[in-house]
Amino acid sequence: MDKLPKIGLPIIIAIVIIVVLLAKSSVNIGYGEAGVLFKTFGGGVVTDEPALGEGFQIIAPWNKVYIYNTKQQEVFEKKMQVLSSNGLEISLDVSVLYQPQLANLGLLHQTKGENYLDIVIVPEIRAVARSVVGRYTPEQLYSTKRDAIQNEIYEETKRKVEPQYIQLNSVLVRDVTLPPTIKQAIERKLKQEQESLEYEFRLVTAAKEAQKVIIEAQGKADANKILSASLTDKILQDKGIEATVKLSESANSKVIVIGSGDSGMPIILGNQ
Template identity: 75%
Template sequence: MDKLPKIALPALAAIIFLIIIISKSAITIGSGEAGVLYKTFGGGVVTDEAPLGEGFHLVAPWNKVFIYEVRQQEVFEKMQVLSSNGLEIKLDASAWFQPEYESLGKLHQEKSELYKDRILLPAIRSAARSVVGRYTPEQLYSSKRDAIQQEIFEETRNIVGDQYIQLNQILVRDVTLPPTIKEAIERKLKQEQESLEYEFRLITAEKEAQKVRIEAQGKADANKILSASLTDKILQDKGIDATLKLAESPNAKVVVVGSGDDGLPLILGNN
């Protein structure tokens, strides 16, 4: 009975030590995450192997694991940039990005967990200043929004392309001009719209007048052709036909033949 505690205590201590070792060594990586292994006695950050994937892992207790989110993320940025004529423009933009999975070790070693603040956001600011500086406030306000967004995306991607960051999209969410400039542009656009509308009405009126002239000319030409084809004989024959039809009418009472100026019949007593 005296020997039992002497055996149990070392065993208990070993179990407790084993539990501590396992708890220090167990790493669980969540969904959409990956881990970068740092070997304290083995060369530091592991860059020549794939990062640790999702799930449960056991690592030596003297090593460390740095966990990164590797799914697509979004970062917002508000900037003040200058247009081509030196006016201050406020630009709200966001970026869709994610770290390059296979290069996660190099990203951690060279850029650290602060890569968004140290690399991505400065790149977006630099690209935005460069692109917006090529355009006037009028272009920024109206027709060039999509082009500006695409150019900022391409320039930012060129900057971060070798920085182990995958840039998926840049979205320009708002462009704010100084109030006086915005009002002046809106007045100009309104005047241009009214001018276009006036020109459209003039063109429509001119087309309508041209249509009326063509129709009138057509009628005049038709009458001219008809007049040229109506000889005295034709007119006399048509008069006789008309007289016969009137004579057959129940309202025709008296027909005087050959009493007209042209020898055509006269109809008298018409009720």
């Protein structure tokens, strides 16, 4: 009876040690995640091997795994203050869609760490936005150049962050806020320009209509001129005789013809 507890104690201790080692030697990586292995006695962060994938992983108990979210993520920079080309303060709302480069996850962890969002992405997007917006006037920011500005911010930020092992998927300029007085002035100018374009359109339309009337009138005049030139005295006399005959044959007409006119046509005195 005295020997049993002495034998059982080492077994219990061994079981505890095994459980602890198993707990230290296993890691569960969730969906959309990947792990960076840190070898305590083998060179630190592993950068020359693929990151650990999803699921249950076994590692040496003295090593450690840093888990990263590899899905697309979004950071929203609200009311970011920038200056236009003429020095006016503009407020931007910008969304950045990003994710770590899976193939270079070890290098990202080694050089930037888990807080790479605040170390790389946020400072770069702010710096690039200020640089890009500073090339444009408030009017361009408000109206015609929104898409161009968005594309420039994306391309320039991408060039800066991708060498730092971060994949930039998109940059969206969600809102541009101008000082109220500048916004009102721009809206008035745009309205005046629109009214001017409408007035010019009406003038062009009226000019085209007038030209159409002139062309139609000229065509009729030319036709009449050609017709007049083709009508000889003999043709007119024949036409007059035909008309007189038809009038005399009408049941509702009484025609008295006396002599003839200077042109040789009959003279019509009445048709009652």
